[in-house]
Amino acid sequence: MLLSELVSTAEExxxxxxxxxxxxxxxxxxxxxxxxxxxxxxxLLLATPRQGRLGVGWRGISALEVMHADEPSLSIGDVDAAFEALAGASGSGSAAARTDLLSALAGRATATEWDFLSRAMLGELRTGALGGVLLDAIARASDRPAASVRRAAMLSGDLGDTAVIALTGTAAELDAVGLVVGRAVLPMLASTAATPTAALEVTGRASVEYKLDGARIQVHRRGDDVSVYTRSLADITHRVPEIVEIVRGLPAHDLILDGETLSLDEDGGPRPFQETMSRFGADVSRELVLRPWFFDILHIDGRDLLDEPLSIRLAELEKAVGEWRMPGVVTDDPAAAEQLSREALAAGHEGVVVKGVDAPYAAGRRGKSWVKVKPVLTYDLVVLAAEWGSGRRQGWLSNLHLGALDPSGEFGEPGGLVMVGKTFKGLTDELLRWQTEQFPSFETRRTQSTVFLRPEFVVEIAIDGVQRSPRYPGGIALRFARVKAYRPDKSVADADTIQTLRSLQRG
Structure with a gap:
């Protein structure tokens, strides 16, 4: 297939x-x-090349000076081969090799095709073709039930592979896609509530568990082979040998576990989230030890548990992980739920998650079966730009422009981002230094006061609420926004939506 066919469809x-x-x-x-x-x-449609990171940035693309082709000739296969070469370039001379590869690709592409490819490589496509829309398109093209396609995609963790099975395989082959020990699946997600009591009203009888300010992990074990994945399905096994060692010692041969990890300080309290995340992106350091807490089990010794109610999964989890289980209590008593929340907060954790005991594990879905409760309202937003600071922050990129996801296109392009506020509060000197070093590599343009960025940085923002405001396109502004932590474990697709923030309005 020619790339021009894909580009024309994306424009449509x-x-x-x-x-x-x-x-x-x-x-x-x-x-x-x-x-x-x-x-x-x-x-390409999702702006997430199947090769992962290509080692290509905005500066490298914008610096190219090439003559584009007059007529389309590039095929999807040609582009894929070029991306494969870009991703594989490493070592001495790799920067020059990537430049040569980009120049060759740009020269074979028409101007329209190159604009599309540039945005696909930089993650900036705004077609509104988010995962859900593409799932429905795969179902229609293959004449398969949308539910079957969605389940296969969640369990395989790969929408491209799912599309191939749906389009070329039988209905039975699609339905046969299931859990595979060693292949990460998308995690189940939680909605929010203001109090444990309010959460129980949604879930009914529930397991009320600690909500840690840690990093989500999914651990797979087959015999002595253990793999550890992040929330975004990145393999971090080599970064966390202490977790691998713990899971190897559990009384089972095959396991898939869901949980969180964080590092504790000398007094047994949780260290800041950023310290935990530093272990995921740096060489192993035994100075910062991670401890896992497991709160769900998806498979044990040949038995898939996804479709079992949580009550069954918790019983199996208790037998499998013992002391490594997340603290919690099963109850329908609001007083008991509130008490556990107070205990979690007193221990330095974020709050609790309330999980309906009759619910199956809905991989990749955010529903009402899991409800998180935190005393401070926090939302995951996207950094759109940063302003140069003044005073003691002179020379540092400081004030952040924050955007929420707009999947329906209610306030702009479908799948785009809509600005909801700014903040410089909560930024430590360390974060200011980091921002100033990192942000220019993701720059799309700048003015005298502001550096505008590709939408790649997700940041957790604490707020006191929202208020009506004509200043921003979404009609609201954040109240007393402050930075809690950057979330490198989350993608832009995980950000909270403008509709979620607007629902906080009173009156």
């Missing part, structure tokens, strides 16, 4: 706010595509 999808029209256009594209092209095609 971008031009409409209708979800049905998007699904229709994408399904027609998928139905025409060769099976070998589908994984790369899906990666």
């Amino acid at each position: 999808v971008t031009a409409t706010a209708s979800r049905l029209a998007k699904v229709d256009a994408l399904s027609r594209l998928l139905a025409r595509a060769d099976a070998d092209d589908v994984p790369a095609l899906v990666g």
Whole structure:
């Protein structure tokens, strides 16, 4: 398939706010595509190349000076091969090699194709073709039930591979996609409530568990082979040998566990989230030891537990992990839930998660079966820009422009970001220094006062609420926003939506 067909479809999808029209256009594209092209095609549509990081930044792309082709000739396969070479470039001379590869690709692409490829490589496509829309398009193109496609995608963790199975395999082969020990699946997610009592009203009888200010982990074990994955399914096994050692000592042969990890200080209290995350992106240091807490089990010794109620999974979890289980209590008594929340907060943790005991494990879904309760309202937002500081912050990138996800396109392009406020509060000198070093590599443009960024940085922001404001397109502004922590474990697709923030308005 020619790249120009994909680009034309992306333009068609971008031009409409209708979800049905998007699904229709994408399904027609998928139905025409060769099976070998589908994984790369899906990666391009989602601006997440199947090769992962390509080692390509805005500066490298903007510095290219090439003449583009007059007529389209690039195929999806050509682009995929070029991305493969970019991702594989390493060692001495790799920067020059990437420049040569980019120049060659840009020279073969038309101007329109190169604009599309540049944005795909930088994660800046705003077609509104988010995962949910593309899932529906795959279902329509393959004439398979949307629920079957969605489940296969969640359990395989790869939408491109799921599309290939749906489009070329049988219905039975699609339904057969299941848990595989050693292959990460998308984690189940939680909604929010103001109090444990309010959460219980949603879930009914529930397991009320500590909510740590830690990092989500998913651990797979087959015999002595242990793999540890982050929330975004990145493999961090080599970074966390102490967790690997603990799981190898558990009384089972095969396991898939869901949990959190963090580091404790000398008094047994939790260290800041950023210290825990530093272990995921640096060489192993035994000076900062991570401890796991497991709160769910998806598989044990040949038995899948996804569709079992939480009550069954907790019983199996207790037998499998013992002392490494997350503290909690099963109750329908609001007083007991409130008491556990007070205990969690007193121990220095964030709050509690309330989980309905009758619910199955809904991989990759955010529903009402799990409800998190934290005393401070926190939301994951995206850094759109940063302003140069003044006074003692002179020379540092400081005041952050914050955006929320707009999946429906209610306030702009579907799948885009809408600005909801600014803040410089909560930024330590260490974070200011880090921002100033890192942000210029992600710059898209700048003014005298502000550096505008590609939307790649997710930051957890604490707020006291929102208020009506004509200043921002979404009609609201954050009240007393302050930075809690950057969340490198989350992608832009995990950010909170403008609709969620608007629901906080009173009156």
